[in-house]
Amino acid sequence: MNGGMSGGMSVAIIAAHPDDEILGVGATAARHVDGGDDVHVLILATGALSRTTGTAAAVSDLERAARQAAEVLGTRPPRFLGLPDNRLDSLDLLDVVQAVEAFVADVAPRIVYTHHHGDLNVDHGITQRAVLTACRPLPGGTVRAIHAFETLSSTEWAAGDPGDAFRPNRYVEVTATLDRKMRALEAYASEMRDFPHPRSAQAVRALAALRGAQVGVEAAEAFMVTREVDRL
Numbered sequence: 001m002n003g004g005m006s007g008g009m010s011v012a013i014i015a016a017h018p019d020d021e022i023l024g025v026g027a028t029a030a031r032h033v034d035g036g037d038d039v040h041v042l043i044l045a046t047g048a049l050s051r052t053t054g055t056a057a058a059v060s061d062l063e064r065a066a067r068q069a070a071e072v073l074g075t076r077p078p079r080f081l082g083l084p085d086n087r088l089d090s091l092d093l094l095d096v097v098q099a100v101e102a103f104v105a106d107v108a109p110r111i112v113y114t115h116h117h118g119d120l121n122v123d124h125g126i127t128q129r130a131v132l133t134a135c136r137p138l139p140g141g142t143v144r145a146i147h148a149f150e151t152l153s154s155t156e157w158a159a160g161d162p163g164d165a166f167r168p169n170r171y172v173e174v175t176a177t178l179d180r181k182m183r184a185l186e187a188y189a190s191e192m193r194d195f196p197h198p199r200s201a202q203a204v205r206a207l208a209a210l211r212g213a214q215v216g217v218e219a220a221e222a223f224m225v226t227r228e229v230d231r232l
């Protein structure tokens with residue numbers, strides 16, 4: 001997929017918490033997989049469930065959910081940095097950058113999906129900054145595009161600063177893969193809530209329908225193009 005690029009390319013999804021990778025880009029990831037791309041996932045922090053219970057068992061439950069969700073989509077098993085949840089701002093940004101850089105060097109992605117800078121969640125903003133730094137367009141770099149995804153219960157909860165608004169300018173039709181995204185989210189039952197919470201199955205489907213209707217298809221995931229380079 002992706003505008004004439006042939007299959008078989010490396011794609012990276014870099015998310016702050018387990019479940020963000022599915023909420024933000026799950027159905028698009030499934031399209032990449034179906035197109036023959038190799039989709040790698042990096043998750044920086046331990047996740048909300050661990051924050052609630054604070055136990056190692058909760059962390060491993062979430063990692064198991066992430067692996068199960070990846071299996072449903074057909075992406076590679078996620079890699080986990082295990083950084084402290086909702087406290088990425090307590091770390092030196094350089095340490096986060098270096099960890100992301102090591103991942104990027106290893107999987108050599110052409111396309112990188114990550115968070116929107118304006119999200120309410122502090123970890124999301126730090127993840128986005130670390131990704132931008134790790135993927136700066138130096139000679140010999142592999143990254144051709146960075147796309148920001150939206151994460152229900154964080155992107156739409158940001159304060160009203162217009163500079164933080166999520167204004168999508170790239171839409172990926174996911175009519176054929178939305179059901180797989182929903183199945184992947186079932187692995188994260190502990191993180192999902194009942195409608196009308198935004199992190200509910202009904203709200204996820206509603207957002208996909210809205211994003212689809214904005215571009216004349218049944219279902220879509222929407223992104224903001226952070227950078228795109230068409231190199232010879």
Ligand SMILES: [Zn+2]
Nearest residue numbers: 016017020121
């Ligand atoms: Zn998150």
